[in-house]
Amino acid sequence: MNEFEAIDRMAALLPERPDDVLVSIGDDCAVFRIGEERWVAAADMLVSGRHFLPAADPEDVGYKAVAVNVSDAAAMGARPRFVLTSAAAPNSETALACFRGVAAACREFGVYPLGGDTTGSDALVVDVAILGVLDGEPVLRSGARAGDLIAVTGELGASEAGLLALTEGIGGFERLKERHRRPEPRLEAGLVAARSGAGAMIDLSDGLASDLRHICRASGVGATVHLERLPLADDTRKLASLLRREPEQLAATGGEDFELLVTGSEAALKRIERASGIPVTPIGEVTVGDDVAFLLNGERIEGLSGWDHFET
Numbered sequence: 001m002n003e004f005e006a007i008d009r010m011a012a013l014l015p016e017r018p019d020d021v022l023v024s025i026g027d028d029c030a031v032f033r034i035g036e037e038r039w040v041a042a043a044d045m046l047v048s049g050r051h052f053l054p055a056a057d058p059e060d061v062g063y064k065a066v067a068v069n070v071s072d073a074a075a076m077g078a079r080p081r082f083v084l085t086s087a088a089a090p091n092s093e094t095a096l097a098c099f100r101g102v103a104a105a106c107r108e109f110g111v112y113p114l115g116g117d118t119t120g121s122d123a124l125v126v127d128v129a130i131l132g133v134l135d136g137e138p139v140l141r142s143g144a145r146a147g148d149l150i151a152v153t154g155e156l157g158a159s160e161a162g163l164l165a166l167t168e169g170i171g172g173f174e175r176l177k178e179r180h181r182r183p184e185p186r187l188e189a190g191l192v193a194a195r196s197g198a199g200a201m202i203d204l205s206d207g208l209a210s211d212l213r214h215i216c217r218a219s220g221v222g223a224t225v226h227l228e229r230l231p232l233a234d235d236t237r238k239l240a241s242l243l244r245r246e247p248e249q250l251a252a253t254g255g256e257d258f259e260l261l262v263t264g265s266e267a268a269l270k271r272i273e274r275a276s277g278i279p280v281t282p283i284g285e286v287t288v289g290d291d292v293a294f295l296l297n298g299e300r301i302e303g304l305s306g307w308d309h310f311e312t
Contacts, residue, residue, distance in 0.1 A: 007025065007026075010025070011024070011025045011026065020032055020033040020034075021033075022038065022138075023138065023140065026141070026218065027076070027138075027140055027141050027142075027218075028042060028072040028073075028075040028076055028141070028201075028202060028203060029041055029042040029072050029073060029075075029076045029078065029130075029132070029138075030042070031076070031134070031138050037133060037134075038133070038134040038138070039078075039131060039132065039133055039134070040072075040073055040076050040078040040130075040131070040132045040133075040134060040138065041129065041130065041131050041132075042069055042072040042073065042129070042130050043069070043127060043128065043129040043130070044065065044068045044069050044072065044127070044128060045125065045126070045127040046061060046064065046065050046068075046125070046126045046127075047123075047125050048123035048124045048125065049123065052064070053166060053167070054123065056181070057097070057101075057181070058089070058094050058095075058097035058098040058101065058124060059097050059098065059100050059101035059104070060101060060181040060182060061098055061101060061124060061126055062085075062087075062097070062098035062099055062100065062101025062102040062103075062104075062105070062126060063101035063102070063104055063105040063181075063182050064101075064105075064181065064182060064183060065085070065098075065101075065102065065105075065126040065127075065128045066083055066085075066101075066102055066105035066106060066109065066111070066128055066130075067105055067109070067182065067183045067184070067185050067258065068128075068183065068185070068205065068256075068258065069083060069128045069129070069130035070105075070109045070111065070130065070185040070187060071183070071185035071186070071187075071203040071205065071258040072130065072203060073130055073132040073187075073190070074185050074186055074187045074189070074190030074191070074203065074260065075139070075190055075201050075202050075203040075260060076132075076134070076138045076139060076140075076190070076194075076201070077134065077135075077136070077137075077138055077139045077190050077191060077193060077194025077195075077198075077201070078132035078133060078134045078138065078190075078191075078194075079132055079133055079134075079135065079187075079191060080109060080110070080111045080130055080131075080132040080187070081111060081112065081131055081132050081133055082111060082112050082113075082114050082130070082131045083102070083106065083111050083112075083113050083114065083128050083129065083130050083131075084113075084114050084115060084116045084128070084129045085099065085102050085113060085115075085116035085126065085127070085128050086116045086117040086118070086126070086127045086128075087099070087116070087117075087118050087119075087124070087125065087126045087127075088118070088119050088120065088121030088123075088124070088125040088126075089118065089120065089121060089124050089125075090120070090121065090122060090123065090124065091120075094124060095118050098124065098126055102126075102128070109185070109187060111130070134194075135191075135194070135195075136194055136195060137194070138194070139190075139193060139194050139198050139199075139200065139201040140200060140201075140218070141200055141201070141202055141214055141215050141218035141219065142200065142218040142219050143198075143199040143200040143201075143219065143263070144199050144200035144215050144216070144218075144219035144221050144223075144263040144286045145199055145219070145221065145263075145286060146221055146222075146286050146287055146288045147285070147286065148199050148200075148263040148264055148265065148285070148286040149263065149264065149265065149266055149269060149282045149284070149285060149286075150212070150223060150225065150261065150262075150263055150282065150283055150284040150285060150286060151261075151262050151263075151264075151269045151280050151281055151282045151283060152204070152208070152230070152231065152259050152260065152261050152262070152280070152281055152283055153186045153189050153259045153260045153262070153272075153276075153278045153279065153280055153281075154184075154186065154231065154257070154259045154278055154279060155231045155232060155233050155236070155257075155259070155279075156204070156208060156230050156231060156232060156251035156252070156254075156257050156259060157230075157232050157233075157236045157240070157247065157250050157251030157254050157257070158175075158176050158179040158180075158233060158235075158236050158257060159176075159179050159180045159183060159254060159255070159256040159257050159258070160180075160207075160250055160251075160253075160254020160255065160256070160257075161173070161176045161235070161236045161239040161240065161250065161254070162175075162176035162177040162178070162179050162180030162181070163180045163254075163256075164239065164243060164245075165177055165239055166180065168243065170239070170242065173235060173239055175235060176235055176236065176239060180256065183256060183257070183258040184258070185203070185258050186203075186258070186259060186260045186276070186278060188276045188277070188278070189260055189272060189276040189278045189280070190260055192271070192272050192275040192276045193260065193262055193264075193268075193272050196264075196268050196271040196272050196275065197264055197265065197267075197268035197271070198262050198263065198264045198268055198272065199262075199263040199264045199268075199286075200215045200218070200219055200262070200263045201260055201261065201262050201263075202214055202215055202260070202261050203258055203259070203260055203261075204255075204257045204258060204259045204260070204261055205255060205256060205257075205258060206255050207252065207253050207254055207255040207257075207305075208225070208230075208251070208252045208253070208261065209252045209253050209294065209304040209305050210255075210305060211261055212225065212261060212292060213292055215261065215263065216286075216290065216292055219286075220290075221286050221287065221288070221289070221290070222286070222287040222288065222289040222290050222291040222292055222293075223284055223285070223286055223287055223291075223292045223293070224284050224285050224287055224293045224295065225252075225283055225284035225292075225293070225294050225295065226283060226284055226295050226296075227248035227249070227251075227252060227294055227295065227296040227301065228248060228296060228297055229281065229282070229283045229284070230248055230251045230252065230281075230283055231279065231281045232247050232248070232251050236250075236251070248296055249296075249301065249304065252294060252304050253304055253305060262280070263286055266282070269282060
């Protein structure tokens with residue numbers, strides 16, 4: 001049973017959804033109503049040896065724990081407001097260093113840390129829950145329609161390339177390593193997408209190959225992606241070449257880019273790019289049916305998959 005089969009089984013155990021919960025399990029955030037306002041909520045956990053290297057700087061881990069939650073809020077078109085942070089750490093110094101990173105990320109992204117919990121543990125574990133507010137309708141995973149274009153913000157593969165540089169002990173490539181240690185959630189692009197007619201949206205945490213399938217499954221559609229169109233930076237291509245990896249496949253399967261995958265019309269995508277100042281690159285099309293095809297220069301590439309927390 002993989003991660004998402006497990007989530008489906010958990011969802012089946014939920015009680016009946018109350019009227020003020022508008023979206024429950026199955027999207028980047030839950031959506032609920034408080035008075036006249038609509039809020040989003042999400043939580044992400046980072047575990048040493050699973051989500052970050054055991055030798056990682058605890059400040060970077062704390063920063064990243066907030067950034068990945070901000071990315072979830074961005075994928076709904078929400079403005080993040082508050083976080084709660086819980087950390088299990090080997091000692092109080094590690095816990096304090098982690099919270100320095102949390103505080104730095106909160107300042108960077110305009111959110112306020114309400115509190116949380118700390119306890120002891122053999123290895124560092126950080127869990128952040130985020131609350132954000134919607135100005136309009138949320139952008140859901142279920143909004144893709146056949147004929148929509150598929151596009152991504154920014155660049156792909158940089159975080160995976162940075163992780164490989166760290167694990168393989170390769171010198172240089174500092175920009176890629178920093179992209180892995182301290183991701184840049186596309187908050188402004190998400191806010192713009194929500195008011196620019198985006199059909200569906202998801203943040204790329206588990207890799208394009210996995211996250212696109214989540215949109216297709218939720219929307220009841222298929223997709224065709226042209227891998228040669230993926231936006232890769234020169235240093236990502238150079239690192240892939242050093243390791244004899246296909247750069248496009250690295251970009252399609254590597255996780256933690258925290259870019260946004262968006263569907264919509266050509267006009268909507270251009271509005272998002274123009275208003276956010278972030279490059280938005282069309283990489284494929286939404287199709288009728290349920291087939292998700294990845295093509296490289298016209299040739300179908302099989303077996304592409306992203307991150308699964310219970311199988312990796």
